[in-house]
Amino acid sequence: MVMAATREESPRSPEAKLGMQVEDLWDVQEPQLSPTEKLNACFESIPVSAFPPAPFDQAIEIRSDSSLAEAVQILAQHKILSAPVVDVDAPDHASWIDRYIGVVEFAGIAVWILQQSEPPSPRSPSDGSAVAAAASGVISPVEQQVLGSESAAATSGSFFECLTSSELYKSTQVRDISGSFRWAPFLALQTTNSFLTMLLLLSKYKMKSVPVVDLGVGKIENIISQSAVIHMLAECAGLQWFERWGTKTLLELGLPMMSPASIVKVYEDEPVLQAFKLMRKKRVGGVPVIERGGGNRAIGNISLRDIHFLLTAPEIYHDYRSITAKNFLTAVRSYLEKHDEVSPMLTNMITCKKDDTIKHLILMLDSKKIHRVYVVDSDGNLQGVITLRDIISRLVHEPHGYFGDFFDGVLPLPQDSRV
Numbered sequence: 344m345v346m347a348a349t350r351e352e353s354p355r356s357p358e359a360k361l362g363m364q365v366e367d368l369w370d371v372q373e374p375q376l377s378p379t380e381k382l383n384a385c386f387e388s389i390p391v392s393a394f395p396p397a398p399f400d401q402a403i404e405i406r407s408d409s410s411l412a413e414a415v416q417i418l419a420q421h422k423i424l425s426a427p428v429v430d431v432d433a434p435d436h437a438s439w440i441d442r443y444i445g446v447v448e449f450a451g452i453a454v455w456i457l458q459q460s461e462p463p464s465p466r467s468p469s470d471g472s473a474v475a476a477a478a479s480g481v482i483s484p485v486e487q488q489v490l491g492s493e494s495a496a497a498t499s500g501s502f503f504e505c506l507t508s509s510e511l512y513k514s515t516q517v518r519d520i521s522g523s524f525r526w527a528p529f530l531a532l533q534t535t536n537s538f539l540t541m542l543l544l545l546s547k548y549k550m551k552s553v554p555v556v557d558l559g560v561g562k563i564e565n566i567i568s569q570s571a572v573i574h575m576l577a578e579c580a581g582l583q584w585f586e587r588w589g590t591k592t593l594l595e596l597g598l599p600m601m602s603p604a605s606i607v608k609v610y611e612d613e614p615v616l617q618a619f620k621l622m623r624k625k626r627v628g629g630v631p632v633i634e635r636g637g638g639n640r641a642i643g644n645i646s647l648r649d650i651h652f653l654l655t656a657p658e659i660y661h662d663y664r665s666i667t668a669k670n671f672l673t674a675v676r677s678y679l680e681k682h683d684e685v686s687p688m689l690t691n692m693i694t695c696k697k698d699d700t701i702k703h704l705i706l707m708l709d710s711k712k713i714h715r716v717y718v719v720d721s722d723g724n725l726q727g728v729i730t731l732r733d734i735i736s737r738l739v740h741e742p743h744g745y746f747g748d749f750f751d752g753v754l755p756l757p758q759d760s761r762v
Contacts, residue, residue, distance in 0.1 A: 355578060356395075356578050357395035358395055358574060358575040358577075358578035358579070359578040359579060361389075361393060361394070361395070361575060361579075362575070362578060362579030362582050362584075362585065363582070364389060364393070365382075365385045365386070365389070365579070365582070365584055366582050366583060366584055368384070368385040368388055368389075369381055369382075369385055369583065369584040372384055372385070378587050378588060379739070379740060381584070382584065382588070382738060382739060383539060383739055383740065383742065385584070386537065386538035386539040386542060386739060387537045387538070387539040388537070389537065389538040390534060390535055390536065390537060390538070391532050391534060391536050391537065391538060391540070391541050391553075391555050391565075391567065392534035392535070392555070392564075393538075394538070394541070394555075394565060394567050394571070394575075395571075395575075396564075396565050397565060397566050397567075397568075397571065400421055401421055401422075401423050401566075402565075402566065403417060403421050403423060403426045404426060404427050404428070404429050404563070405417055405426045405427070405428050405429070405447060405517055406428070406429055406431050406517075407428050407429060407430050407431050407432075407444055407516065407517055407518040408431050408516050408517075408518070409516065409517050410512075410513055410514065410515065410516055410517075411452060411455065411512055411515050411516070411517065411520070412507065412512055412513050412654075414426075414447055414452070414517050415452060415651055415654045415655060416655065418447075418449060418648075418651065419651040419655050424448060424449055424450075424551060424552075424568075424647070424648050425446050425447060425448040425449070425450075425551065425552060426446065426447060427443050427445070427446050427529065427554060427563055427566075428443060428444050428445055428446065428447050428517055428518065428521075429442060429443060429444075430442060430443065430444045430518075436561075437561060438561045439531065439556045439558070439561040439562060439563070442561055442562065443529065443563075444518060444521055445521055445529055446529045446552075446554075447517050447520070448551075448647075449647045449648050449650055449651065450622075450623070450647050451520055452520070452650065452654075453619045453622070453623060453647060453650045454520070454623060455515070455520050456506075456616075456619070456650065456653070456654075457616065457619060457620055457623065459506060459511070499663070499664060499665060499666075500660035500661050500662060500663035500664065500665070500666055501660075501661055502666075503653045503654065503657035503660060503666075504657040504658060504660075504661060506654075506657070507654055507657050529554060530544070530550065530553070530750075531553070531554045531555065531556040531563070532544075532553055532554070532555045532556070533555070533556060533558060534555060534556075534557060534564060536555075539739055539745075540746075540749075541553055541567055542572065542735055542738060542739045543739060543741050543745070543746075545567070545568075545569050545572060545731075545732065545735050546732050546733075546735040546736035546738075546739070547736060547741055549626075549732060551568060551569055551628070551732075552566050552567065552568040552569070553566070553567050553568075554566050555567065569714070569731035569732060569735065570712070570714065570731060572731070572735055573705055573708050573709055573731050573734065573735075574709050576589075576705050576709075576734075576738075577705050577706050577708075577709035577710075580702060580705075580706065585702070586702075588701070588738065589700060589701050589702030589705065590700055590701075590702060591700065591701055592697065592698050592699065592700055592701075593695070593696075593697050593698070593699055593700075593701060593704065593718070593729065594697045594698060596701055596737045597737070598697075598701075598718075598727075598729050598733055598734075598737065599697075599718050599726065599727025599728060599729050599733070600727070600729075600733055601727050601728065602727070603639065603724075603725055603726050603727065606631065606725055606727065606728055607621055607622075607625045607627050607630050608630055608631050608632075608633050608641075608725075609621060609630050609631075609632055609633070609645070609668050610632070610633050610634075610635050610668070611632050611633065611634055611635055611642060611667065611668050611669035612635055612667050612668070612669065613667060613668055614665060614666060614667060614668070615645065615653075615666045615667060615668050615670070615671040616666075617668075618630050618632070618645045618668055618671075619645075619647070619650055622647055628646055628647050628714055628715065628730065629644055629645060629646035629647065629714065629715055630644070630645055631643070631644050631692075631717055631725060631728070632644065632645060632668045632669065632672060633725075638722070638724050639724040639725045640722075640723050640724055640725070641692050641717060641725060642669070642672070642692070643668075643672040643688070643692060644687075644688075644692065644715070644717070645668060645671065645672070646714065646715075649671075649675070649688070652671075652674075652675045652678070653666075653671075656678055659674045659675070659677070659678045660674055672688065675688055676688055687711055687712065687713045690711070692717060693707065693711055693713060693716055693717070694716065694717050694718065694719045694723075695707070695716050695717075695718055695719075695729070696718065696719065696720075697718060697726065701734065701737065704716060704729065704734065705734065708731065708734075714730060714731050715728055715729065715730045715731070716728070716729050717729075
């Protein structure tokens with residue numbers, strides 16, 4: 344039995360201290376409110392400026408003139424999925440909206456990689472520059488000779504060695520792929536916006552992270568990610584408000600939100616680029632790798648951030664005739680073991696059951712540093728997937744008309760350019 348934390352106890356962390364603030368607000372809410380309405384009211388009363396800052400090694404900005412190779416190294420080194428891009432041409436006194444050109448994500452880099460793996464369109468001009476080629480999704484004749492015309496259906500093990508050593512990869516700058524950015528520049532919160540606003544953006548509005556901007560200096564003060572929210576919730580275990588919600592089972596909270604037939608998946612003998620194509624097309628952050636002929640059992644998971652293994656260690660696939668999803672998992676696991684690196688890819692599939700509690704799931708996601716858990720039946724067959732966004736969406740709800748004109752003037756790029 345979990346004992347509730349008392350006010351006399353010293354909070355374990357800044358996140359736990361924040362949880363105590365929610366606890367104090369919970370105690371003074373009107374008794375007729377439902378638990379969900381109480382949580383909404385608590386989070387509406389706390390400004391996002393109270394959220395603990397991101398770890399120093401994750402508070403990263405990338406220059407717009409950085410090459411894709413440099414951006415991949417930065418994201419991989421700091422183990423982050425995305426970073427804001429600073430316009431090197433912006434004046435010192437520029438406002439935040441002029442200072443940044445967007446957020447570069449592994450998802451956007453994946454789009455660029457997929458474009459390079461496709462043969463050029465016969466209707467596209469053949470004499471464009473490398474930059475124009477990258478922007479339009481077409482590679483130049485010189486690069487075509489280097490990279491070949493392989494499609495994602497038959498990408499050989501040497502493809503990524505050729506790609507990462509090519510001038511195109513080394514010379515294409517982050518600003519050249521700005522068409523893949525989710526927001527231009529991006530949707531940001533002010534320090535006075537509420538926790539509830541932030542939680543809704545990270546759940547219902549599918550943002551993986553939300554920048555918090557200090558309007559006074561025109562710079563990003565904090566970046567709050569879905570993972571950071573899950574960590575905060577894990578640190579609140581034992582508090583009354585958390586236990587009232589956290590002891591509910593996944594089934595009671597309506598999770599998973601999809602049927603087994605709706606799971607986006609890739610089979611072990613399919614090319615790994617097919618996995619990244621599916622993620623882009625279906626707008627999901629990861630896919631399970633299914634054993635061929637093994638029912639609906641998964642042998643591993645490939646996420647968007649794993650694309651960096653194709654770019655930072657391309658030599659590990661050199662001996663493969665083609666890089667299937669299974670070959671990719673095998674090669675990456677071998678690489679990680681050789682270099683004594685800790686990664687979720689080294690462990691077996693992390694799964695849960697529908698009768699597990701949401702608290703159990705949060706603690707597991709936080710300790711394993713993963714972004715999704717697959718729900719299985721007693722035979723190990725996939726029943727669904729639960730993401731960080733799904734969990735946050737069950738914590739709060741959007742009141743009618745809550746955002747009002749909040750999104751006015753925030754224009755996402757055309758649908759075919761979003762990832």
